[in-house]
Amino acid sequence: MWHADTVTTPPSGLRERKKQATREALREAALRLAVERGPDNVRVEEIAEAAGVSPRTYNNYFASREQAIVAAVTAGREAGVASAVAARPAGVRLADAVTEAVVEQYKNTGGREREVLLLITTRTPLLDAFLDTTADIEPPLTTVIAERLGGAEAPTARVLAASVAAAVRIALEGWLRPAGNAGFSESFGAGGLVVPSGSLPDRLRAALAPLAPAFDAAERRIQP
Amino acid sequence: MWHADTVTTPPSGLRERKKQATREALREAALRLAVERGPDNVRVEEIAEAAGVSPRTYNNYFASREQAIVAAVTAGREAGVASAVAARPAGVRLADAVTEAVVEQYKNTGGREREVLLLITTRTPLLDAFLDTTADIEPPLTTVIAERLGGAEAPTARVLAASVAAAVRIALEGWLRPAGNAGFSESFGAGGLVVPSGSLPDRLRAALAPLAPAFDAAERRIQP
């Protein structure tokens, strides 16, 4: 009786449950240790031990220490966006459905996650890993978009999904970076003093807005 | 008053020349050794030695062995796309300018690079590294697009550039992967035996086409 089912129905077995349990144990252990003693003073061996598995097994779940820590914050966001899109009524514009689904999904930044994000921001590799997680929403997004579009054009759904992921990444980066870090701010001339942070939903909408015409055109192709 | 020059004018000094020379020496050494004895039988120490620097210095230029090898194929493609876009007359649609620039830039797959690509395809980590290089075109593309759009909307140029990079990546992936590798081919039903490769320009155009409306709308915003 789970609400808007995830797109891919995993072959529910006892095996899969154990895997998910181990995965969750690992990422929570990683986050807890990182918060307790600072991200740099966490050995992989300790994370594995805290989760009750061997270090080698830890590496079967996460390819880097940063991934494990960040996964505790972004867990299940991939499935969340996809199901949120699928939950919208079929009448609304696909662009709006996607935008609202994304905004809603990234609204979960109010609990303890707020302080964790602050911690992440301080360590560059952690921030990079966090931004990389935006790519995870691409496969499920591709699936739901392909469903709406009827599956005519081969690469359209993938391109749109990837573009959304990129836009989300840009929004998050602009929101979290100290601004003017990577020598990128010189594009806009003498304005000076752009608002440093702003609200995340606004940034997400602003980043996704340029893509709306592409979604509209893709939809129009299937239902003139 | 610089013509079709690269967008970022590097502070030409003797220092910079040496750096570029070292970089080129490293990537060519990496490629040569990889071709000669197979990508797996190349130690980082050997690449560094062949280029006349220490292994530690090698890692100041490339973050991974795969990057060094792949860089020999994709060298200068970032600047190439940007200048190719800038070279188009100001009258044409931005979407067309970008598309043609990309197609033209990736047409350089006819020399020795053809066999190298075949080599790359065989080793998964190498292919991944190669696909990752598509992200390198994003910064210069952002700059040229921002110029054409007048710099009004903050994130629009970045989002469009990132979307183009993602589309190129998707096109390349579809072109190079044996198809049906990553459990993705099930989108197309019982057809079976889709053409394995196809032409790269066609794939690029097909992947970029869905983005054209977004470019048009962005252009229309600045010149109604």
Place this chain on the structure above:
DNA sequence: CAGGAAAACTGCGCGCACGCAAGTTTGCGT
């Protein structure tokens, strides 16, 4: 319910990526 196949866990070992703290080279001002 038994038994075999598939999948996951584990120990071992090898390079490798990168921080740090010297040492060395380039650039620039006077």
Place this chain on the structure above:
DNA sequence: ACGCAAACTTGCGTGCGCGCAGTTTTCCTG
């Protein structure tokens, strides 16, 4: 021309990512 400051290089050490091969656990079928 000289010398200082900034940039680049280098050696060292540490932890880590992952391929490989063997063992243990889960799954499915007769």
